Amino acid sequence: MPRPEDSGPPELFYDANEANKYTSNTRIIEIQQQMSERALELLALPCDSPALILDLGCGSGLSGEVLEENGHFWVGCDISQSMLDIALEREMEGDVLLSDLGQGVGMFRPGMFDGAISVSALQWLCNSNSSKENPFKRLFAFFTTLYSCLKRNAKVVLQFYPDSPQQAELIVRQATRAGFNGGLMVDFPNSTKAKKVYLVLSCGDMTFQMPRALGENDGTQCVYTANERVRLGRVDKKAMSRKQWVLKKKDRMRKLGKQVANDSKYTGRKRSKKF
Template identity: 55%
Template sequence: MSRRPEHLAPPELFYDETEARKYTQNSRMIDIQNQMCRRAIELLLLPENTTHLLLDIGCGSGLSGSVIKEYEHEWIGIDISSAMLGVALEREVGGDLILGDMGQGMPFKAGTFDGAISISALQWLCNADKNSHDPPKRLYKFFSTLFSCLSRSARAVFQFYPENSEQIELITTQATKAGFYGGVVVDFPNSTKAKKYFLVLMTGGATVLPRALSVNETDSVVPYASRREQMKKAKGKYLKNSKDWIIEKKERRRKQGKKVSEDSKYTGRRRCGRF
């Protein structure tokens, strides 16, 4: 039996309540997800010192959304698994959540988002889980509606697990037909375990693709930045998600007139099942 999840069941069935909780409580999966999300955000090349609205496609239980918030961006997530979204709600991940099938298109107004990311979801569209499913048509529907809801200077970055070169060609062909420019960036191409595929799509015309990471060229590439290393660069600021950082952020929101919960001895304390 194949070990690829998309061969075992449709995503809305595979990611049931048991799988959703297992995925969200596995420290190794969380670390990998966080690393890939940080790399995807790097590849978006967003202007610095500005808050952006990002779309998280296949947001699951909100692990990527938590990373997006670390970068102080806002986000909206869409996922086909109600169980995954249920866990995200329990974790109070801080983004708006929508239940939806990416193969049926993105239900957003034109120009809504400044960028989009997706971690480990795109390859599911290459399968026909129902008799009515036609992978090329579903991919085109997805990419064309995504193109519409992005601003004309935005990028979309997908980390995905292609099964073969035919799947890569299928995906890139439909993305190009929908109006996107771009291509696939393969990080650590000579490593069996570290190798990662990122589809980098652009709405504003063709530009040079970002350089892939390589274990042989560590001096000339940007490595995955650890969370603590990012915070070291933010001199004079509190460590993100620390108690002081949370209190400061809540105070800013109070000044903006937003409703914020009262501070207590539990503010900033880690809780069971949350990350």
């Protein structure tokens, strides 16, 4: 099934017809609200006072509506004018502005927000629709400016749909370069329909611990972190045996839902040279 990101730029894909369809589909609304509520839960905001939250890729305001119902204030950014027009028609309480997340969110003053969420938007930054669009630079601009506009120790929860492990690794790597701590978390990793990927980040909190994922074992499903990449690529690969390194890499691929060969006594052995 083709992905929306492969059909062209988001500002063209989400035209007036697609924006109306997106906001009137009860199934989409239900899923959007569920993921927004989960993102808000993962932010772990104090219960005794309202917070100012940045909604990245706010669309027609479905996520903002969840924030409002929980007593928070919000500001939303989106690249689709059609989506923002519907948000204005729905008379949402949050402020919305037209913005390309790939250009960053430098329009906000430093330390402005108590947290940030995003639902189904981050993967769009990984696509190049012209020779001028570089996913590496766009992601780095996004994360560096996002880090700047958040308060110290604020959290960020970004739900998205990675199309490959390499894309997920790129996103986490660029977030870490910008100064964030954290990684990916997968709710219901063994379910085809219920599986959801969240990038959970902390702004400057070196003691940050990944939250628990939802699933059968109710255990943390952190499938990729930048620190893990450093250990595998620069330290552990040299310190551990070839077989240990291969087994660890295969285990990580299984957590990503990839099919890998079963382990055996031959795992990690070098192939004999061809005659």
